[in-house]
């Protein structure tokens with residue numbers, strides 16, 4: 001084979017599985033088998049074979065009039081991560097919310113001939129495309145349904161697994177109702193602009209998280225569309241994501257961002273391995289004026305913001321000022337980093353002081369948050385201790401069990 005020849009799909013597939021194992025996205029033989037079997041290129045006919053089999057490439061299948069991606073075949077490493085989280089077994093009935101075809105085919109491999117996979121999408125083009133691709137790849141046994149997933153898919157319920165592949169602002173009652181008593185739900189839940197890919201197990205009338213990963217997904221559309229706004233602070237280069245109808249004066253924030261940057265450092269350090277998502281959640285739930293800055297590299301190069309992170313930078317907004325989280329290496333190899341805060345605007349100092357206090361109150365030793373979801377209307381006195389985030393249908397409680405709580409939990413499962 002010369003340098004320009006592309007290896008056959010089977011070889012590319014095997015190489016992608018190896019890469020996904022190296023990345024830690026594939027951990028089990030079952031998921032490796034599924035990814036090694038399903039011809040991903042048949043679900044991305046407009047992509048080159050190399051792109052179709054690149055572990056980290058998201059394959060866009062549809063954009064809206066503003067050019068925002070509304071449907072994709074997710075990157076293979078995200079799909080692998082979610083399949084591992086979901087622990088799908090032969091014979092199970094699975095509902096996938098958000099269709100691309102490929103992930104449904106992987107699920108069909110995992111549940112085998114005795115199981116059943118239903119995939120639902122709100123977009124007729126996406127469903128038609130998924131059906132065509134599934135047929136071409138030999139997976140016509142998957143049910144591809146056109147509907148707003150807000151109501152789930154009662155016709156094929158109940159489900160042992162509900163796997164949501166669009167950013168969900170809430171957990172509608174139908175998803176709980178259609179989940180079996182010992183079922184698992186994997187959902188990229190958006191909380192004040194942050195997304196956590198949470199595995200929930202059912203526990204009576206509540207859902208309790210087992211584990212979570214960081215992620216980002218195209219947003220849910222239709223009835224369950226996120227109660228979020230995206231404000232441009234510097235054209236398309238710096239955008240602010242805000243939950244709900246928290247009032248902000250965009251013009252004044254734009255003016256603030258154009259003012260010189262000040263900064264303060266907390267003296268609190270953490271391992272620089274990127275696993276500081278607990279602090280982001282801590283900020284998000286303590287600061288009513290929490291927001292997320294989505295910035296492009298060009299904004300950093302132009303000096304508008306100090307940095308840009310792939311999943312956004314936690315921020316706090318005031319009437320005429322804005323502040324956001326910073327991280328600087330304190331060892332030459334950045335294996336240890338210090339948290340700080342950058343600010344712009346006339347009242348930046350006040351925002352920075354509050355944010356620094358919050359960093360200092362964060363117990364960085366208990367990194368793993370626990371999420372418990374209750375139906376809306378559950379009285380406060382029936383909720384566990386923690387920070388409460390109220391959604392339309394759900395009250396989500398965040399708590400950090402810490403080392404003692406975790407030891408207790410481990411003991412109680414024996």
Ligand SMILES: C[S@@+](CC[C@H](N)C(=O)[O-])C[C@H]1O[C@@H](n2cnc3c(N)ncnc32)[C@H](O)[C@@H]1O
Nearest residue numbers: 071073074098100103121122149165166220221
């Ligand atoms: C990331 S894509 C799904 C990728 C797919 N699981 C795959 O094979 O990789 C997200 C999909 O969610 C769909 N979606 C958004 N809102 C929805 C809703 N309310 N009900 C059903 N589907 C929805 C979008 O149309 C889009 O196709």
